[in-house]
Amino acid sequence: MSCWSVGKSGVLQQVQVDMPIISNPQELLIQVQAASINPIDVHMQGGYGRNVLGAMRQLDALAESKITCNATTDEQPLVVGRDFAGVVVSCGRGVRGLDVGQRVMGVISPYKALGSHAPYVLAHKDNVVLCPPSLSSTECASVPYAALTGYSAAVVSGCHGDVGALQGIRVMVAGAAGGVGVSLVQMLQAWGAQVVGVCSLASFELLSSLGVLEFYDYQDNDAMQALTMERSFDLVLDASGCRDLRYLECLKTNRNASYVxxxxxLLKNTDAHGLLLGVAKSALELVQLNSSSLGKGRLVKWGYYSPSKQALAQIRDMMQRGQLKPVLDQVFPYSEAKAAYEHMQHGKHAGKTVLDMTV
Ligand SMILES: NC(=O)c1ccc[n+]([C@@H]2O[C@H](COP(=O)([O-])OP(=O)(O)OC[C@H]3O[C@@H](n4cnc5c(N)ncnc54)[C@H](OP(=O)(O)O)[C@@H]3O)[C@@H](O)[C@H]2O)c1
Structure with missing residues (x-):
């Protein structure tokens, strides 16, 4: 089958890969109908994450080879794509509650060598849910990876797993019109938080259509300064992809205020300095940030994509109820993935960029 891979050269190209075969009883084989592009796919073109993800990939390959008695994968091409919507083609023996022919959506962890920018993918049953029937596959494919990342930042890092703690608190989402941001603002509102979005002026209308009542342009220095002076936020979730410490300064000065x-x-440092030094350098950066902010009662944390069966089910329920609406920026035919990646790199998108495999 013809897949999009970043290969050893780090250049996005179409490569031929063997059709995947279920070797783990917990897996499903899915014919992909649509897959979104996430920043990690774009960054992987330059080898981003090669040390950490590469090590995890090798461990994963070892575990798989134990199951299949088939020592392979060293030379596997790295197929990009972290989420998908499609149709179940076959199920491992251990899969319950999902069946052949059903339309599903889900995620593939970044250390997996075979991503979703491919005609077929293997996915673990815990990373797959049924698509809400009213939504198209391009819509469904746009949500899982970004929404799980937003969920993990808000719920796991932001409030120690207690969604109830978000009720009524004032939360800033920086990068509110990006792929993660559009899911995050909607989920936070559903959980009862008072959401303030920070985005470019061009995205105000989009945020307003998602029910956000208060938003600021990050290029408007006066507005941003006023926001900093207010120090009115209990939680700041930074999905801007920038290290803009103005957002940290917007937090209240109390013990529970957190910036995520x-x-x-981590991945950048381990790429540059190797695993041990990279991890140590990242830990030191976090300690340094916290040592200056903890004095003001604020906690700084990193947020990460984290797969979770329970979170994915909640995300699906929110989509079904219309509380989490997919926001598509542009849909490209699968054959035009290069143009889609360039579109993402230009950074002019709002919401998600998706590949459609059916055209
Ligand atoms: N750690 C993890 O596991 C993980 C997982 C997923 C994503 N991420 C990271 O999270 C970030 C967001 O991901 P995404 O998929 O939402 O990316 P995205 O779609 O590119 O969104 C980024 C958004 O940030 C906005 N932005 C740019 N500069 C800003 C600034 N100074 N202040 C506020 N907003 C700004 C952009 O708006 P304009 O286009 O209007 O400028 C854009 O809407 C990326 O950096 C991504 O790499 C990390």
Missing amino acids: SLLSP
Whole structure:
């Protein structure tokens, strides 16, 4: 089958890969109908995450080879794509509650060598849910990876797993019109938080259509300064992809105020300095940030994508109820993935960019 891979050269190209075969009884084989592009796919073109994800990939390959008695994968091409919607083609023996022919959506962890920018993918049953019937596959494919990342930042990092703690608190989402941001603002509102979005002026209308009542342009220095002076936020979730410490300054000065950034330096540092030094350098950066902010009662954390069966089921329920609406920026035919990646790289998108495999 013809897949999009970043290969050893780090350049996005179409490569031929063997059709995947179920070797783990907990897996499903899915014919992909649509898959979104996430920043990690774009960054992987330059080899991003090669040390950490590469090590995890090798461990995963070892575990798989134990199951299949088939030592392979060293030379596997790296197929990009972290989420998908499609139709179940076959199920492992251990899969319950999902069946051949059903339309599903889900995620593939970043360390898996075979991503979703491919005609077929293997996915673990815990990372797959039924598509809400009223939504198209392009819509469904746009949500899982970004929404799980937003969920993990808000719920796991932001409030120690207690969604109830978000009720009534004032939360800033920086990068509110991005792929993660559009899911995050909707989920936070459904959980009862008072959401304030920070985005570019061009995205005000989009945020307003998602029910956000208060938003600020990050290029408007006066507005941003006023927001900093107010120090009115209990939680700041930074999905801007920038290290803009103005957002940290917007927090209240009390013990429970937290700043969660999705721009963890871990993969970048381990790419540059190797595993041990990279992890140590990242830990030191976090300690340094906290040592200056803890004095003001604020906590700085990194947020990460984290797969969760329970979170994915909640995300699906929110989509079904219309509380989490997919926001598509542009849909490209599968054959035009290069143009879609360039579109993402230009950074002019709002919401999600999706590949459609059916055209
Ligand atoms: N740690 C993890 O596991 C993980 C997982 C997923 C994503 N991420 C990271 O999280 C970030 C968001 O992901 P995404 O998929 O939402 O990316 P995205 O779709 O590119 O969204 C980024 C958004 O940030 C906005 N932005 C740019 N500069 C800003 C600034 N100074 N202040 C506020 N907003 C700004 C952009 O708006 P304009 O286009 O209007 O400028 C854009 O809407 C990316 O950096 C991604 O790499 C991390």
